[in-house]
Amino acid sequence: MTKLCNFGILITLCIILGIIAGSVHAQLKMNFYAQTCPKAEKLVEEYVKKHIPNAPSLAAAMLRLHFHDCFVRGCDASVLLNFTSATKNQTEKTASPNLTLRGFGFIDGIKRIVEKECPGIVSCADILALAARDSVLVIGGPYWNVPTGRRDGRISNATESLYNLPPPFGNFTVLQTQFANNGLDLKDLVLLSGAHTIGISHCSSFSDRLYKFNGIYGAQDPSLDSEYATVLKERKCKWINDTEIIAEMDPGSFRTFDLSYYKLVLKRRGLFQSDAALLTNPTSKSFVNKLAQGSLQSFYAKFARSMEKLGRIQVKTGSDGEIRKHCAIVN
Structure with missing residues (x-):
């Protein structure tokens, strides 16, 4: 009888927690400011x-x-x-x-x-x-x-x-764990990595792959395409402590949101170790292949869903937190 009561209490508690979680998400909605600040x-x-x-x-x-x-x-x-x-x-x-x-x-x-x-x-x-x-x-x-x-x-x-924060030198286990901690799955990891199709990076985020892989001076990351590594050394990051020079994360189309990032990753030309890590797991590698060979519209739709999930991570709603007057300072 006691076990049944405990089980009943547990079920009730789960239902209550589910209602609370649901109410948090319910407060995050489209056009939230329609009445209070329509513009x-x-x-x-x-x-x-x-x-x-x-x-x-x-x-x-x-x-x-x-x-x-x-x-x-x-x-x-x-x-x-x-x-x-x-x-x-x-x-x-x-x-x-x-x-x-x-x-x-x-x-x-x-x-x-x-x-x-x-x-x-x-x-x-x-x-x-x-x-x-x-x-x-x-x-x-x-x-x-x-x-x-x-x-x-x-x-x-x-x-x-x-x-x-997922580090640019993170291996697959580290990346998967940090994404899972935020309610994001393996597909979200691959899709959100696709944001590397635009933008640039400072050499300090990847120079260890060129000059000090695994902490060994003079060692180069074997998972990085050797020709690409040479280009990075000669044209971008000429020394290990270079903190000023930058490199495109998606050379050739770093201002265009396209599929070339995935194609470069498959050629072992992803800029970061975290990019290369996507190929070390069979499931994520298969998904990278699928995205690279698929349509841009399909990628956009999938990326959109992952971004929506990202935007809901541990949000504060209702009376939690505050509305800052200045973004850099608490009220």
Whole structure:
């Protein structure tokens, strides 16, 4: 009888937790600001359309900023917070994986316009999610739904970025684990890696593959195509500690959201170890092959679904968090 009671209590608890989880997602919805700030999404879109054509590389920066935000404490704009003497810890922005992030001023510019229209209504987290989508769309990339209603977090810790962001030198196990920790599966890992079809990288993110593989000076990553490695050494990263020079993640079409990234990965010409890692698992390798041989429209549709999942990671809604007046500072 006791076991039956305990089982009944467990079932009831699961149902309650399911209702709570469901209510959180219910609060994140399309056109969340339809009544409180009906022009909000249009203002973000107009700002993006005005500025991205003049600086198309910011599209990749916006996408990366959104990704780095969501993987640490969820999509709560914690990556935008500045370190101040009032905070107990260095913020995410100061962590080594985030030192090359760009676009903070871009988000601040949107926030000022939205605040003027609707003070204290629209979160920085929603602005970042919308700006990432709209920026990619402006350069000809895919569209995905961005349900809104996120609230901004009050905590930002640099240490959490070190442990929760997938590193460019990560092996498949590390990558799969970190994605799974955020409710993302193996297909999401492959699809979201496809964002590397646009943008650039600093040499410091991959130079170990050229000069110090596995910590051995002079060793080169055998999983990297030797001819491509030579090009990187001679034309891009000429020494191991080169922190200023950059390289395209998808040479030849790094400003175009296309399938060439997957084709390069299959040729062992992915820039990062994390790109090469996609071929070390039979299931992910098969999916890379399928994407590379498939249609662009199919990739766009699949990428869109993964981006929607990304945008829902540990969101703060309802009375949780706050609506910041300035994206870089808690209220």
